Amino acid sequence: MPDIKTNIRRLRSSIPEGVELVAVSKFHPAVALMEAYDAGQRIFGESRATELSAKAMELPKDIEWHFIGHLQTNKVKKVVATASLIHSIDSERLLRAVDDEASKLGRRIGVLLQLHVAKEETKFGFTPDELLEFVTPKLVASLKSVSIRGVMGMASNVDDEERIREDFRKISSTFRKLKTACFPSDMGFSIISMGMSHDWPIAVDEGGNMIRVGTSIFGEREY
Numbered sequence: 001m002p003d004i005k006t007n008i009r010r011l012r013s014s015i016p017e018g019v020e021l022v023a024v025s026k027f028h029p030a031v032a033l034m035e036a037y038d039a040g041q042r043i044f045g046e047s048r049a050t051e052l053s054a055k056a057m058e059l060p061k062d063i064e065w066h067f068i069g070h071l072q073t074n075k076v077k078k079v080v081a082t083a084s085l086i087h088s089i090d091s092e093r094l095l096r097a098v099d100d101e102a103s104k105l106g107r108r109i110g111v112l113l114q115l116h117v118a119k120e121e122t123k124f125g126f127t128p129d130e131l132l133e134f135v136t137p138k139l140v141a142s143l144k145s146v147s148i149r150g151v152m153g154m155a156s157n158v159d160d161e162e163r164i165r166e167d168f169r170k171i172s173s174t175f176r177k178l179k180t181a182c183f184p185s186d187m188g189f190s191i192i193s194m195g196m197s198h199d200w201p202i203a204v205d206e207g208g209n210m211i212r213v214g215t216s217i218f219g220e221r222e223y
């Protein structure tokens with residue numbers, strides 16, 4: 001196992017104040033998460049519903065679980081019961097399903113709207129134009145148990161730093177447009193989740209305030 005405690009401490013000391021670290025622990029065993037926990041980490045990100053539930057049962061109750069993977073509507077119940085923030089809302093149907101399930105459980109849950117700006121075609125999410133059309137004050141007012149807290153996105157998987165920077169800029173500017181249009185006085189709408197192990201410094205540079213880092217903390221994943 002890599003030296004997870006050292007990795008976490010190093011990372012935390014290089015992240016600017018005001019930027020939240022989500023430790024992406026998918027595919028890593030509970031003992032690895034405990035190493036990070038013992039170094040003070042409390043926010044963990046998982047991408048599969050079953051794995052999230054199993055780890056949440058086993059690990060300390062003061063962990064804040066974030067769901068970061070593609071979410072199918074049949075897994076919503078499981079995720080809503082455990083997660084405090086879902087980063088990956090990519091359709092109206094999913095948003096409504098999360099709202100209904102949270103209402104049934106009498107639970108409030110935060111969500112981020114996933115943006116697609118990368119050049120890869122397989123990624124999920126709304127384009128900036130789709131999102132700006134979809135989210136209206138009326139939609140926001142219709143949600144019973146969901147708080148829209150911001151946006152999440154990924155940059156293109158390329159070496160070209162300018163391209164990566166441009167993608168992050170699109171995510172930030174879409175956040176600002178949404179804020180002005182629908183959340184001007186909502187202090188809770190404040191999260192720009194972007195940046196992973198290899199590109200988080202660029203993301204933070206471009207306004208990201210929540211980064212999702214896995215490999216640099218836990219090492220390579222074995223799928």
Ligand SMILES: *Cc1c(COP(=O)(O)O)cnc(C)c1O
Nearest residue numbers: 024068196197212213214215216
């Ligand atoms: C796996 C994953 C990450 C973490 O990626 P690393 O390269 O391991 O830091 C971040 N965000 C999402 C959405 C992921 O699925």
